[in-house]
Amino acid sequence: QSALTQPASVSGSPGQSITISCTGTSSDVGGYNYVSWYQQHPGKAPKLMIYDVNYRPSGVSNRFSGSKSGNTASLTISGLQAEDEADYYCNSYTTSNIRVFGGGTKLTVL
Amino acid sequence: EVQLVESGGGLVQPGGSLRLSCAASGFSFSTYGMSWVRQAPGKGLEWVAGISDSGVITSYADSVQGRLTISRDNSKNTVFLQMNSLTAEDSAVYYCAKNLADGVSDSDYWGQGALVTVSS
Numbered sequence A: 001q002s003a004l005t006q007p008a009s010v011s012g013s014p015g016q017s018i019t020i021s022c023t024g025t026s027s028d029v030g031g032y033n034y035v036s037w038y039q040q041h042p043g044k045a046p047k048l049m050i051y052d053v054n055y056r057p058s059g060v061s062n063r064f065s066g067s068k069s070g071n072t073a074s075l076t077i078s079g080l081q082a083e084d085e086a087d088y089y090c091n092s093y094t095t096s097n098i099r100v101f102g103g104g105t106k107l108t109v110l
Numbered sequence B: 001e002v003q004l005v006e007s008g009g010g011l012v013q014p015g016g017s018l019r020l021s022c023a024a025s026g027f028s029f030s031t032y033g034m035s036w037v038r039q040a041p042g043k044g045l046e047w048v049a050g051i052s053d054s055g056v057i058t059s060y061a062d063s064v065q066g067r068l069t070i071s072r073d074n075s076k077n078t079v080f081l082q083m084n085s086l087t088a089e090d091s092a093v094y095y096c097a098k099n100l101a102d103g104v105s106d107s108d109y110w111g112q113g114a115l116v117t118v119s120s
Helices: none
Strands: A009-012 A018-023 A035-040 A047-050 A064-069 A072-078 A088-093 A100-103 A104-107 B001-008 B010-012 B018-025 B032-040 B047-051 B059-060 B068-073 B078-083 B092-099 B107-110 B114-118
Touching: A009 A018, A018 A035, A018 A088, A018 A104, A035 A064, A047 A064, A047 B107, A072 A088, A088 B047, A100 B047, B001 B092, B018 B032, B018 B092, B018 B114, B032 B068, B032 B078, B032 B107, B047 B068, B047 B078, B047 B092, B059 B068, B078 B092
Parallel strands: A009 A104, B010 B114
Antiparallel strands: A018 A072, A035 A047, A035 A088, A064 A072, A088 A100, A088 A104, B001 B018, B018 B078, B032 B047, B032 B092, B047 B059, B068 B078, B092 B107, B092 B114
16 A cells, blocks of 8 residues: 655745645545544644544644545645644545555645 | 553564553543554654454554554553564554544544664
């Protein structure tokens, strides 16, 4: 099972919006509405930000939103803040009844 | 408050074995699936294994199939990861995580991680 494809890095200025893409196949991202996004700050455990494509866990800011079109899922962060600077990973359920992560995207807030 | 505390990490020689434990508290352990996710130094996250609430159903990444075994003891609120035939590529921080639901679902709570180093 190959990892999902994410851009290595994205950047934006405070207040702006950014979008991180996550491309898979019809066997994972495209086949199920079970895509999630995790935020990870250096030295910390990952934090679930979006699950089932576009649902936010309790306590996650509504500045974070998710979507999916075909084999590509996206995470959008609006009103960018300094605290959003972190690594972001997408994750998907697959036909093999396992989950697979993307390679990760480093978000820099300029 | 949900808490997940991993233990059992350390230094092991190539070809050796190690058993990680994850003690859970603060939720109804026996009604949630659990997962192990690892992260090699400076690398991204890799989903390793998952187990259903009853422990009957397990799933593994291709990279660990046949060498790593996930199990759980619902009477002790603990999930385990038995690791055999370890190689340098298995060196990583291993995170235990509580799933949102039963089965191979997303994880909403994570432990602090246990470092495993495979080296001679």
